[in-house]
Amino acid sequence: MEAFALEFGNLLLRWLHVIAAIAWIGESIYFVMLDNSLHPPRGEQSKKLGVFGEMWSVHGGGFYHNQKYLTNPAELPNDLHWSFWKAYVTWLSGFGLFTVLYLFNPAFYLVNPGSPWAWAAAMSGTQASVLAVAFLVLGYVLYSQMCRRISPNMEDDGLLSAAVGVMMVAVAYLSTQIFPGRAAFLITGAVMATCMSANVFFWIIPGQRRMVDALKAGQAPNPLDGQRGKQRSVHNTYFTLPVVFLMLSNHYSFTYSGPYAWIIMSLFIFAGAVIRQYFVLRHSGKNQLAYPIVGVVMLLAIGWLAAPAATPAADAKGVVSLDQVRTIVAARCVECHSAKPTQAGFASAPAGIMFDAADQIVARAAQIKQVVASRYMPLANMTKMTDAERAAIASWTQQ
Ligand code: HEC
Known part of the structure; x- marks a missing residue:
């Protein structure tokens, strides 16, 4: 009965998780597209009001006219739409799912008796659970410290991106050495997903709140709040495709059960990021095919690394019935x-x-x-x- 309850809970949480993630990622992709599709305002009125850019679109039988103001629109209505619940529900339902599937059964799913590291192979279920949760927490702390130290005023964002890439390769490597392959892929995906949700919770939303409060008090908002939010939001954009892959990989054991699992995982992270980059640029009118080509080459490399090795010839002792x-x-x-x-x-x-x-x-x-x-x-x-x-x-x- 208890096992059944867990399985049913698993199904309901998965349903919630996938729907919240679709809504969040869909909205995030929409806003990146909107931002990159903006044109300078055409009407005199808009220019006078300080509109930074606008986009016209047609959808569902109606016409939409979006206008973006940078930090100080002339007036700010009280019914401002905020986006954060989708991000929080995605993380909470994801962590709930991780709990019923992995943390309730750590001996099956989190302990890796085949780990090359003896201490990891000898871990108890509880120790493995604590370590898995520590990956999520420390992963975010490390990532956030890198943002604050490497590019506090957005001056070294290129270097910061490279450092985040190196960090993710390290997480991929460590997790595949310590945990069973399936859990390693999930934990690495969850490290990125935790950074994404924490970016919304600790940076993007608080920064926006300070900006709105300043405007309401008739003061000029601190532009750094907007820029820092943007920096984290850009990282989230490049995390989305890799995270979705890492979550789906759980259904394909060829991705995580071979000796090259951490390389495969790293290639997927980079392939997802460069494919995303292609679409980001495309929305601003640049069609740079080099990005998807590099992405496809990485995917082919994954296929090559993950393909099952030829079986050794049947041993001479004869047929197995x-x-x-x-x-x-x-x-x-x-x-x-x-x-x-x-x-x-x-x-x-x-x-x-x-x-x-x-x-x-x-x-x-x-x-x-x-x-x-x-x-x-x-x-x-x-x-x-x-x-x-x-x-x-x-x-x-x-x-
Ligand atoms: C302790 C329980 C347990 C034992 C013992 C076990 N399995 Fe599994 N098996 C699972 C679970 C749980 C899954 C689903 C995991 C997943 O979704 O990847 C699974 C999935 C599979 C899959 C599907 C993998 C995929 O690619 O999705 C195959 C095939 C399989 N098992 C074969 C076997 C064979 C063969 C044996 C015996 C040599 C075996 N299992 C022993 C629990 C077990």
């Missing part, structure tokens, strides 16, 4: 992958995959081969599968 494979699968997999899992914490077959009958095993031979060879399954090697058994599965799938 389906019966032998059934015995191995029954001992090592069926605890979880069954219509009625006996492993605590599983209410239904994980990923809908069951190996109760021989034809179910045959139908998924290729998938079984991949997850067993990459050591992604059995999860955290809970069922202590041996290397000889892995070799037997490889030989059988090759026959």
Whole structure:
């Protein structure tokens, strides 16, 4: 019952999370497009009012006329629309999802018995949970310190971007060494997503509040508040595509279960950022194809790195029979992958995959081969599968 409740909670949180993220990212992409599509105001009236730029658009059967004022519009209505709930709900539902899926089951999902670092392989579930949450908190603290020290007045934003890139490669590397691949990708994505939401919470919104308060008090707002908000907001723009990829990667074990997982993750982060850059420039009328070309080359490199290695030739000892494979699968997999899992914490077959009958095993031979060879399954090697058994599965799938 408890396992079922967790699974149902997982579904509801995921639904909320995806919808909030769509709304947030959609709005963020919309505003970047709007900002980059602005033209100088045409009407005399707008010029007199101090409009900085405007855009006309048609949508849903009506015409829209957006006008942007920099820091001091002539009047500020009280029904100003603010954007922050979408960002907060996305983070809160995401963290809720991380909690029911990972923090409630750290022994399965966060402990990596195959870690090259002995201390990491020996961590308890609780230690792994604390470390995972520490990644999120320290990741933001480090990122924010870099913004404040490297480019406090937006004078070195290029250098700052490079430093943030290096930091993300370091997070990708450390997380894949410490945590199981799937968790490592999620945690790295969550580090970026936490920076994004914290940027909204600690910088963008408070800065905007100070600007609005100043205007209401009849004073000139501090332009640094606007510029700092913009700096963080620009980072958020480049984080979006990589974050969405890292979240989706959880459904594709080939991305995170190989030896090059951290390189694959880093390439995806950079590919997402350069593809985003293409669209940012395109909205301001520049069509720089070099960006998507570099992005596609990175994606091809990922395909090349992630493609499963050729299986070693079946060992000379001869053929492995389906019966032998059934015995191995029954001992090592069926605890979880069954219509009625006996492993605590599983209410239904994980990923809908069951190996109760021989034809179910045959139908998924290729998938079984991949997850067993990459050591992604059995999860955290809970069922202590041996290397000889892995070799037997490889030989059988090759026959
Ligand atoms: C402790 C429980 C557990 C055991 C034991 C286990 N699995 Fe899994 N398996 C899972 C969970 C949970 C998932 C879903 C994880 C995910 O979504 O990536 C999964 C997913 C899979 C997938 C889909 C992977 C993908 O690419 O999405 C395959 C295939 C699979 N398991 C095969 C096996 C085989 C073969 C064995 C035995 C050698 C095995 N599993 C043992 C829990 C287990």
